[in-house]
Amino acid sequence: MLDSRKVLADLDAIKAAMARRRGDVDLDAISDLAGRRRDLIVSTEDARHRQKRMGQGLAKAAREGGDYAATLRAELKDLSEQVKEGASSLSQVEAELETLLLSLPNIPYEDVPDGAGPEENPEVSRWGEKPSFDFEPKAHWDLGPELGILDFERGARLAGARFTVLMDGGARLERALGAFMLDLAVGSGYREVATPLLVNRDSMTGTGQLPKFEDDAFKVEGQDLFLIPTAEVPLTNLHRGELIEETDLPFRYCASTACFRAEAGGYGTDTRGLIRQHQFQKVELVEIVRPEDSSEALLKLLDNACEVLRRLDLHYRVVELCTGDLGFAAARTFDIEVWLPGQNAYREISSCSDFSDYQARRMKMRYRPANGAKPRLVHTLNGSALALGRTLVAVLEQHQRPDGSVVVPEALRPYMGGRQVLEPVAGAGRETS
RNA sequence: GGAGAGAUGGCCGAGUGGACGAAGGCGCCUGACUCGAAAUCAGGUGUACCCUUUAGGGUACCGUGGGUUCGAAUCCCACUCUCUCCGCCA
Numbered sequence: 001m002l003d004s005r006k007v008l009a010d011l012d013a014i015k016a017a018m019a020r021r022r023g024d025v026d027l028d029a030i031s032d033l034a035g036r037r038r039d040l041i042v043s044t045e046d047a048r049h050r051q052k053r054m055g056q057g058l059a060k061a062a063r064e065g066g067d068y069a070a071t072l073r074a075e076l077k078d079l080s081e082q083v084k085e086g087a088s089s090l091s092q093v094e095a096e097l098e099t100l101l102l103s104l105p106n107i108p109y110e111d112v113p114d115g116a117g118p119e120e121n122p123e124v125s126r127w128g129e130k131p132s133f134d135f136e137p138k139a140h141w142d143l144g145p146e147l148g149i150l151d152f153e154r155g156a157r158l159a160g161a162r163f164t165v166l167m168d169g170g171a172r173l174e175r176a177l178g179a180f181m182l183d184l185a186v187g188s189g190y191r192e193v194a195t196p197l198l199v200n201r202d203s204m205t206g207t208g209q210l211p212k213f214e215d216d217a218f219k220v221e222g223q224d225l226f227l228i229p230t231a232e233v234p235l236t237n238l239h240r241g242e243l244i245e246e247t248d249l250p251f252r253y254c255a256s257t258a259c260f261r262a263e264a265g266g267y268g269t270d271t272r273g274l275i276r277q278h279q280f281q282k283v284e285l286v287e288i289v290r291p292e293d294s295s296e297a298l299l300k301l302l303d304n305a306c307e308v309l310r311r312l313d314l315h316y317r318v319v320e321l322c323t324g325d326l327g328f329a330a331a332r333t334f335d336i337e338v339w340l341p342g343q344n345a346y347r348e349i350s351s352c353s354d355f356s357d358y359q360a361r362r363m364k365m366r367y368r369p370a371n372g373a374k375p376r377l378v379h380t381l382n383g384s385a386l387a388l389g390r391t392l393v394a395v396l397e398q399h400q401r402p403d404g405s406v407v408v409p410e411a412l413r414p415y416m417g418g419r420q421v422l423e424p425v426a427g428a429g430r431e432t433s
Numbered sequence: 434g435g436a437g438a439g440a441u442g443g444c445c446g447a448g449u450g451g452a453c454g455a456a457g458g459c460g461c462c463u464g465a466c467u468c469g470a471a472a473u474c475a476g477g478u479g480u481a482c483c484c485u486u487u488a489g490g491g492u493a494c495c496g497u498g499g500g501u502u503c504g505a506a507u508c509c510c511a512c513u514c515u516c517u518c519c520g521c522c523a
Binding site for chain 2: 038041042044045046048049051052054055056058059060062072073074075076077078079080243244350368374376
């Protein structure tokens with residue numbers, strides 16, 4: 001959420017920022033409502049003030065007895081009606097204003113590159129080299145079943161499209177990746193957290209998933225609970241509503257959780273394989289920092305995420321999202337894209353964002369400066385390190401060999417019981433029946 | 434699921450209809466004392482919003498939402514959460 005006072009103070013600047021996002025928002029309605037809100041506050045507070053003073057007079061008059069008290073009581077009854085009316089229109093206007101403000105996306109930092117969409121995201125760095133194959137590299141949706149570790153058909157049988165069953169080396173590999181990433185994060189100073197996978201509406205609103213993107217989330221029928229689309233939601237909301245001591249900052253958390261996404265509107269894309277699932281595992285990093293620290297923190301967080309890929313010997317590049325591609329709540333985002341030879345493309349494997357004070361304002365998360373000054377909003381950041389499914393895909397596709405086997409990256413072997421290679425299973429790949 | 438108890442400021446804790454933003458204590462800040470510190474003494478110490486802005490004034494907030502009343506931390510209703518006991522259960 002944006003600071004309504006800043007929005008109103010400089011409507012044109014906000015309009016320009018929204019135009020940079022290629023978004024379309026109704027700011028005039030906001031300034032309109034804000035004006036009505038102010039008028040209502042002035043009139044109801046004045047009425048309430050008089051009501052308070054006269055009420056004290058009544059108490060005295062009542063003690064002394066006499067007709068005066070009765071007259072005063074009647075007068076006050078009218079005034080009371082006035083106050084109630086004013087208060088109810090005020091809360092209505094404030095609710096409308098709140099809804100509008102909650103639907104405004106964050107303002108990108110000024111130095112975020114301008115652009116209309118993904119194709120205009122500038123590449124900022126690249127690590128390693130595209131592996132070269134003297135054979136035709138396979139896609140993971142062929143490799144996985146041949147190795148007997150990915151079963152798309154049974155996934156569909158159990159739950160439907162976009163669900164997959166991992167077996168044997170696949171299940172083990174996913175577990176290994178999660179443990180490896182978590183250990184790496186903890187080693188970098190993140191505290192490991194196990195969170196609820198279901199969260200309430202306030203939590204989803206705090207990080208920005210609601211109210212605008214309710215269709216993207218899975219909701220528990222009959223209850224106001226949502227399956228988390230990412231551990232960003234529980235981790236960031238850990239401190240919702242708190243007044244934090246400056247000396248306690250920064251908070252740095254990591255968690256490995258399942259994530260659930262309805263993928264509404266994504267029907268045509270990535271229908272094959274593990275890339276786009278309704279349920280996937282992800283290791284998430286979340287940081288809560290002082291405002292002046294967030295830009296540097298983002299670079300470090302990004303590097304922490306990249307380190308995972310380097311340790312796994314996976315070629316990747318980093319792009320910065322241009323204004324037109326930036327997520328709703330983000331002020332700046334770097335995507336890490338891993339090379340997938342089976343698809344001859346770089347695909348997003350992590351998204352690291354600085355949300356400035358946008359989420360903090362939504363969830364009223366502030367800190368008290370050590371010098372005793374007024375509370376200030378914190379800045380929040382998060383990034384995946386990494387999405388386990390997509391990492392598994394990258395390992396299969398980048399480390400595959402001509403015979404269909406896959407080399408387990410060195411860093412993962414301790415987590416795989418020393419296993420060095422995943423071998424194809426005879427007759428596997430089409431035996432589902 | 435059944436029975437009961439509770440939710441008050443940074444923390445503990447008093448408060449059963451008007452002078453309560455809220456006693457008292459702790460913590461914290463400032464001053465005095467001290468070479469310095471501790472102890473002691475004195476004063477101060479919430480958040481948000483609105484008006485006016487050197488300064489100030491006002492309103493709201495006692496788990497959440499409703500209700501009664503001229504007036505609610507205080508009375509009524511619903512909900513949420515916490516604790517205790519019983520049942521059930523991974």
